[in-house]
Amino acid sequence: MLDALQGLGRTTLDFFERLGRGHLFLLQTLSKLPGMLLRPRLVLVQLYSVGVLTLVITVVSGMFVGMVLGLQGYNTLVDFGAEEALGVVVALSLVRELGPVVAALLFAGRAGSALTAEIGLMKATEQLSGMEMMAVDPVQRVIAPRFLAAFLSMPLLAAIFSAVGIYGGYLLGVGVLGVDDGAFWGQMQSAVDLRDDIYNGVIKSIVFGFVAGWIALFEGYDATPTAEGVSRATTRTVVHTALAVLGLDFVLTALMFGE
Amino acid sequence: MNSRTVEIWVGVFVALGIAALFMLAMQVSNLGTLSRNDGYIITAGFENVGGLKVRAPVTVSGVRVGRVEAIDYDHHSFEAVVSLRIDAKHDSFPQDTSASIYTSGLLGEQYVALEPGGSLENLKDGDRVQLTQSALVMEQVIGQFLYSMAADNSAADNSEQ
Numbered sequence: 001m002l003d004a005l006q007g008l009g010r011t012t013l014d015f016f017e018r019l020g021r022g023h024l025f026l027l028q029t030l031s032k033l034p035g036m037l038l039r040p041r042l043v044l045v046q047l048y049s050v051g052v053l054t055l056v057i058t059v060v061s062g063m064f065v066g067m068v069l070g071l072q073g074y075n076t077l078v079d080f081g082a083e084e085a086l087g088v089v090v091a092l093s094l095v096r097e098l099g100p101v102v103a104a105l106l107f108a109g110r111a112g113s114a115l116t117a118e119i120g121l122m123k124a125t126e127q128l129s130g131m132e133m134m135a136v137d138p139v140q141r142v143i144a145p146r147f148l149a150a151f152l153s154m155p156l157l158a159a160i161f162s163a164v165g166i167y168g169g170y171l172l173g174v175g176v177l178g179v180d181d182g183a184f185w186g187q188m189q190s191a192v193d194l195r196d197d198i199y200n201g202v203i204k205s206i207v208f209g210f211v212a213g214w215i216a217l218f219e220g221y222d223a224t225p226t227a228e229g230v231s232r233a234t235t236r237t238v239v240h241t242a243l244a245v246l247g248l249d250f251v252l253t254a255l256m257f258g259e
Numbered sequence: 260m261n262s263r264t265v266e267i268w269v270g271v272f273v274a275l276g277i278a279a280l281f282m283l284a285m286q287v288s289n290l291g292t293l294s295r296n297d298g299y300i301i302t303a304g305f306e307n308v309g310g311l312k313v314r315a316p317v318t319v320s321g322v323r324v325g326r327v328e329a330i331d332y333d334h335h336s337f338e339a340v341v342s343l344r345i346d347a348k349h350d351s352f353p354q355d356t357s358a359s360i361y362t363s364g365l366l367g368e369q370y371v372a373l374e375p376g377g378s379l380e381n382l383k384d385g386d387r388v389q390l391t392q393s394a395l396v397m398e399q400v401i402g403q404f405l406y407s408m409a410a411d412n413s414a415a416d417n418s419e420q
Contacts, residue, residue, distance in 0.1 A: 044269055052268045055275070091287050156276025163279035166287060185286070194288040202280070 032144040042145035050111045051153030062161040066168025087188035090169035095201045099162030104208035108241035112216035116237040119220030120230035147213045154209025200256045215241045298346045299384035303358040304338045309394025317371045324349040353378035357390035
């Protein structure tokens with residue numbers, strides 16, 4: 001009985017301790033960000049490994065998601081004789097929801113896991129402690145540029161995903177299924193609002209980039225410095241980022257589009 | 260990897276991202292077609308605006324000439340006041356132009372249709388359209404229909420007696 005209580009108490013305390021460490025880590029990282037302006041090269045290299053290397057998977061998935069949306073949307077809309085509204089369906093679902101969310105999930109799988117594994121391994125091989133011994137702040141030198149790179153690439157990736165997806169829907173809908181070209185773009189333009197839809201989608205992707213970068217870097221920084229610990233941390237990164245992104249998406253959608 | 264290659268790729272990535280954002284803003288959204296602040300505003304009072312929404316189209320002979328800017332309720336005249344922003348190039352509507360609220364299709368959105376009159380003076384910014392026709396409310400239409408059916412039936416009953 002007492003043991004069970006102790007276990008519960010320990011789990012709770014551990015949870016809050018981790019939560020606290022995570023927030024302190026975030027504060028520390030954010031306080032080091034202005035220093036990044038002096039060393040843009042560090043960010044540039046990370047932008048390559050976080051952003052550019054995620055580009056291919058983003059473009060390919062965006063194309064397929066757009067084409068699936070086009071096909072499914074067409075099959076449903078044609079029953080109501082409203083297949084001209086295909087552009088609206090594809091554009092709104094991509095810009096509002098699928099673009100930011102799916103890009104963030106891909107980002108967590110492709111870039112987030114790599115970040116966690118990299119930093120976890122740095123910790124396991126004591127490179128981080130080595131830096132501290134040389135009076136180099138690892139948060140400044142290693143964490144901050146990666147965080148900034150994740151934060152900057154996520155909105156760009158989400159925008160690319162949406163744009164490619166819309167183009168995929170266009171290729172399938174207009175090219176294969178025979179929806180009218182003018183109606184596709186015209187209805188889309190009259191239904192999609194710059195502020196309500198596009199800005200809100202960009203805001204979502206910025207929030208997701210922040211959260212994905214934070215979780216990935218914290219899991220790596222906080223990993224148990226063993227091979228097993230690093231592998232667990234990598235798994236946790238993907239799972240927690242996916243949960244956080246989907247949960248936050250609901251909250252943001254309710255705030256933005258709920259009246 | 261060569262640092263020049265890294266820089267080029269990052270440049271490509273950022274350029275692609277910005278191009279995608281630009282494409283979303285110009286091609287997909289209404290920014291290209293929407294001119295926010297040009298044109299002029301005329302108002303029209305309606306007894307009932309039904310399901311009319313802000314940003315609904317304003318048409319003449321089926322051609323869109325503007326958008327609904329605002330819908331408000333006037334406490335003095337007890338009617339809804341709809342502000343219509345008309346594109347600047349359509350600046351010659353006679354003063355006795357009438358405005359009606361119609362529905363596009365059976366279940367479509369509601370829009371404001373203007374019908375030019377014969378006056379020599381044109382509507383200017385801030386003018387008010389005098390002749391208006393409210394939106395059809397389905398319950399009222401059905402109610403009138405049932406009422407006239409009942410009236411017909413009782414008339415027929417009376418004549419049989």
